[in-house]
Amino acid sequence: MWRLRSPRISHLVGRLSQINVVSDVKVQQYRCCQTLVSPPPSSFQQTKCDPPDTVVPRSYIGENVSRKDKTKYLYSTLLELNDSKETVYGALDAWVAWEQNFPIASLKKILNSLEKEQQWHRVVQVIKWMLSKGQGMTMGTYGQLIRALDMDHRVEEAHKFWEMKIGSDLHSVPWQVCHVMISVYYRNNMLEDLVKLFKGLEAFDRKPRDKCIIQKVANAYEMLGLVKEKENILAKYSHLFTEEGPTKPHRRNSFESKKDMHLTSDKPRQRQSRNTSSEEK
Template identity: 70%
Template sequence: MLPICLLNFKTLPLPQSASNILISLLGVAGIPLPRFISCVAVLIPSIAAIANNDVEVTRFTQLHPKHASHRYYNLSRFNPAQSQAISNPPPQQKPTHTDAPNHYIGHNVSRKDKNKYLLSTLLDLNDTKEAIYGALDAWVAWEQNFPIASLKLILNALEKQQQWHRVVQVIKWMLSKGQGNTMGTYGQLIRALDMDHRVEEAHKFWQTKIDTDLHSVPWQLCHLMISVYYRNNMLDDLVRLFKGLEAFDRKPRDKTIIKKVANAYEMLGLHQEKERVLKKYSNLFTEEGSIKKARRNSSEKKLKR
C-alpha cells in the first residue's frame, strides 16, 4: 500500500471522468482533499480484511450518510468472531448451588430430643477427653447459636445421675470455647471436682479464676469453697480465704460458715481467733439474726423473679 502522502487519484483505479466528478463533489461538500485521502487509506485495508473473512460489505453501504463515516472508521476494529458471539450468545448456565442450605442438620428434630440424644451419647462414650470433646463439637457444629441453655439442662441431668466426671468434662469444654464464664458455672465445676475427688484441681481453679475477685464473689460460692476446704481438711486454705473476705469487710450471711471457721481455728490451735469470730458474728446465732437472714433471703428471691 502507498503511503498517505503519495496517494492521489492517479494511483487509484478510477476512470478520468470519475476522478473529475469525485473532485467536484468534494469541492461542493467542503471536504478537504487530504482528509478524504486519509479516510481512503484507512478504508482500503479494512475492506480487504472483511473480504478475506467472507463478511458482507453491502450492509455497511446501506447506512445513512450521516453515520457512514463513523461506521467506516470502526471497520478497522471489526472482528467477525466477536460479531458472531454477539449475535449468537452462549446459553446461560444454571448456577450451581455450592452454598450450605439455610437450615442446619436436624432442623426438624425438637430441642428436647437433641438434648436427650447428647445425654445418652455422653453416657455411652469412652471416658476420654478426645471422645467427649468430639461428640460435643459435632453436636453444636450446625447450631446457629451456642446452645448454652441446653447444655445447662444436660449438666443438671448429669448431676442428678452423679456423673461428676462427665460434668467436669462438659464444663471444661464449654470454657475452652469461651462460653459459660459465670460464677454459677464456676461453682458447678468446683462442686463436681470435689465430688470427683479432685479437690486439688478445684483449689487451683479457685485461685486462678475467683480468688482475685473476693470483693465481688457471691457468698454462696464462697460458702461452697469453705465447705470444700472444711470437708477435705484443708484448714489453712479455709482460714486464708475467710481472712481475705474479712479484708474486704464482707459480712457472712450464714451461721454455718462461722461454725466451720471457728472449728478450723480450734483445730489449728488458734483459740483466740475462734473467740474473736464467734463474738464478732454472734448476731447470726440469735433469733433476731435469723429473722434478718430470712427477710434477706426472701428479698433476694423477689429480685431473682
C-alpha cells in the same frame, strides 16, 4: 512387542484395568445415590468445586428435630461414652456444629441431669469444653466446676482453679460461690486455706450472712489449736446465731442449706436423712 513383555508387567496392566473399571462403576453408583437422597431445591447456588447434587442448605439439617430431643440425645450419648477427652469433646463439637447460637440453656439442663446421676467426671469435661469455647464464663459455672472437681476427688485441681480464676477478686465474688469453696476446704481438711480465704473476705469488709460459714471457720480455728481466734469469731458474729429467721424461708436459702449439708461431711447427711424420715412418718 506385547508378546515379549514379562508376566509381572502383564499382571500389573491387568490390575490397573480392573481398577479403572471399578472406579467408573463406583462413580456411577455414587451419583445415583446422591440423586436419590438429594434435598429439596434451595436458594444455594452450585459452584464448580461442589460435587453434583450435594449442596445442602444449613437450615435443612436437623430442622425437624426438637430442642428437647436434641438435648435428650446428647445426654444419653454422654452417658455411653468413655472417659476420653477427645471422644467427649468430639461429640460436643458435632452436637453444636449446626447450631446458629450456642445452646447454653440446653447444656445447663444436661449438667444438672449429670449432677443428679453423680456423673462428676463428665460434668467436669462438659464445663471445661464450654470454657474452651468461651462460653458459660460465669460465677455460677465456676462454682459448679469446683463442686464437681471436689466430688471427683480432684481437690487440688479445684484449689488451683479457685486461685487462678476467682481468688484474686474476692471483693466481688458472690457469697454462694465462696461458701462452696469454704465447704470444699472444710471437707478435705484444708483448714489453713479455709482460714486464709475467710480472712481475705473480711479484708474487703465482706460480712457473711450464713451462720454455717461462721461455724466452719470456728471449727477450723479449734482444730488448728487457735482457741482464742475461735472465741473471737463466734463473738463477732454472734448475731447470726441469735437472730430468728423468717416464718417461711425462701426456697433458695433452703436449697443452699441442703447443698451445704451435702458438702460438709457424712455425719450431717445422716442426721438430715433421719429428720426427713421422721417428718415423713
